Amino acid sequence: MPRLSTSLTEDSVFRPEDSSGPLRPGDGPPGVVEGPPGARSPQREPAKMWRHKLRVAVMGLHWTAVVCILSQTTGFWAFFLVDGNDPFMSMYKALQLIDFYLGLLLSFNPMFGVDQSMNLMVEVGKTKNYWVLQATVGVGLALFVFMMSSLVHSLCSGAPWLSPVVVDQGDRRQSVSRQPSFTLSEWTDAQDELMDLEPVPQTPQTPVFEVGADTRTDAEAATLSVTPVGLQERRGSNVSLTLDMCTLGCTEPYGYGAQLSPKDQSAKEYLREGTHTLTPAQLHTRAMDDQSLQAEFYETPMNFVDPKEYSYPGLVRKNRYKTILPNTHSRVILQSEEEDFLSSYINANYLKGYGGEERAYIATQGPTVNTVGDFWRMVWQERCPLIVMITNLEEKNEKCAEYWPEDTVTHEGIEIKVVTVTQEDDYSLRVFTLKCGGEVRCLHQYWYTSWPDQKTPDKAPPLLELVQEVERAREDAPATSGPVIVHCSAGIGRTGCFIATSILCRQLRCEGVVDILKTTCQLRLDRGGMIQTCEQYQFVHHVLSLYEKQLSHTAEE
Incomplete structure (x- = not known):
């Protein structure tokens, strides 16, 4: 997986002096302990090492999420495209599915609404091209497992991008962690672009059903948004439409209760x-x-x-x-x-x-x-x-x-x-x-x-x-x-x-x-x-x- 770090970190600071000059105590990067003459790998202070690993782990998790979401969005877009939708509507429905699955995993109300998400799943389960969706989910799971395995392996084995700074007294040169192909600021920008895809305004009267595109006339653009609903898996059938939305222990927030929320009212x-x-x-x-x-x-x-x-x-x-x-x-x-x-x-x-x-x-x-x-x-x-x-x-x-x-x-x-x-x-x-x-x-x-x-x-x-x-x-x-x-x-x-x-x-x-x-x-x-x-x-x-x-x-x- 790509290895990310900031363009200028505690672990990648070069000496300001000419590298040909003598290396004096204190000239090395912070956190590096100089050993006796002849020592080949002085160890980083434990606190600095763990901070570095934590930062790398967080960045790795973020990048894993981005890659998986992009792969699923692309696959879902292809699924709806094959099913006969135009490119814009296909992308809109793909984002609805992503929103639905994230709502299930993270237990929050989907941006597009719970009811509308459930009905999107009903339409998806009825299509003859449902295998495309299954293949997409399989690819996403495979990517997630592969990237998480790579991250764990890197953290445990001390890969080059995690290796500590080494001072070689005999050669009087300083080694640093290898830099990634792009920096933290570039990744953040890429994430912002991803989050800006297809923003959907929410209104108190967000509808609660079925799949579809956010079709708006100019006069109605401020009042309409589409929210998928309902998954409807049949009891006793050997053909499950999609996921089981109400199994035991389900904590899906439907937004209903003894007292209606403002949205429900x-x-x-x-x-x-x-x-x-x-x-x-x-x-x-x-x-x-x-x-x-x-x-x-x-x-x-x-x-x-x-x-x-x-x-x-x-x-x-x-x-x-x-x-x-x-x-x-x-x-x-x-x-x-x-x-x-x-x-x-x-x-x-x-x-x-x-x-x-x-x-x-x-x-x-x-x-x-x-x-x-x-x-x-x-x-x-x-x-x-x-x-x-x-x-x-x-x-x-x-x-x-x-x-x-x-x-x-x-x-x-x-x-x-x-x-x-x-x-x-x-x-x-x-x-x-x-x-x-x-x-x-x-x-x-x-x-x-x-x-x-x-x-x-x-x-x-x-x-x-x-x-x-x-x-x-x-x-x-x-x-x-x-x-x-x-x-x-x-x-x-x-x-x-x-x-x-x-x-x-x-x-x-x-x-x-x-x-x-x-x-x-x-x-x-x-x-x-x-x-x-x-x-x-x-x-x-x-x-x-x-x-x-x-x-x-x-x-x-």
Whole structure:
């Protein structure tokens, strides 16, 4: 490894006199003890030696950190470049990853924010080029081990750059430590340049989600910054997306607690007050303005829950993803004869509908093998007439358990029987009868399979058709029916898009305008992370724009 020292140190001072003159006592460098005639290696005073070694060790550690960070930044930049991002956005995302990993190692809040970092990891884990990231981390670890081994070896073996000054009485010459190729001041300048890379201003309303670039218009440059969120590793899967953010003993500072910090209070206020009403003309224009939509999405807080709020033994078996948890104030509580938190817990939230309608929807995760019984308990308890399922059972790994039978099955005393199965172009419809305690109910399940995880459908019309079909079925349901259950895998991305589209289509029909931002904020107040990615947020705008054109065309006819 390069050997660093200052350009002028206690260990590198030459005699001011001509070297040809006699060497007198006291002319040698400080800390050198002259031995008797014939002695070849007089020893440096111990205090001076240890100060020198300490300085070299500190410099070596600093240089090791710089080399490792540079190697990781370069590798991450290449990773995002290969993944289809432009060079600037690739560098921005690379710095987000570096910030995320440093936050894990040093236990501090990442500059870009915890929630946004976690969601960056979700996107990273889904890409087909994930091996580039793994190779980069491997190279970084190898560099770190090599450079630390070199440093330890140099300190222990007394390499030339650490060797003491030697006075040779017979030759009347003074030997000094070999100088490095550049000085301390030059290294400090290089470090300053590294620290100046891509400074990101922080605001009290720093958003808390997903990956992306810091896309800013001139008017909005002072208010926007991007903060990654969320890692979402699936429980029970043999395919881990990335790191485990909430293992035992984790001290990750989420910034939540019994009392909200000013930043969290500001986020809550934003979600309560955020609004941007769009007329049809503005909606069509806005749907094509990707830059403004990205800016609006990244400015909107995600409102994820601190996993520490659910520190109950055994609860991990009831969550598909460790960091996607129900917000406490709106979570569905299962009725149980046992006074046990686990028996009453399900990862689901009540969501408001159009016009603030209470408990219009229930957003939940895709049931796991461990929670199928809880899911049917919720369906029966809440008198749900409809289930909208927007995920395949497997997408690279398991996304949802097959919680329904081919014919008949009983869960938690509830008999579930399949009556009919109808296959449409983009979804299938199952009609069930549920029987419990002598009471019989009818349940419809719409299973939409044309929507890939973390992305958007290839076509918008089928989704609009499903939204309208579900609305008609909801109107035909008995008056005593409860919320509509919507779920994907985590219950926030595709689920959020579907519910938001349903609410906004109704608003467009009734009011002639839409407020997509306000609806998104309301959904996130009830369940964190609803509408999971910027791509999905843009897709909602495109769908609403298409729907408005359909309405206008119908009115003209």
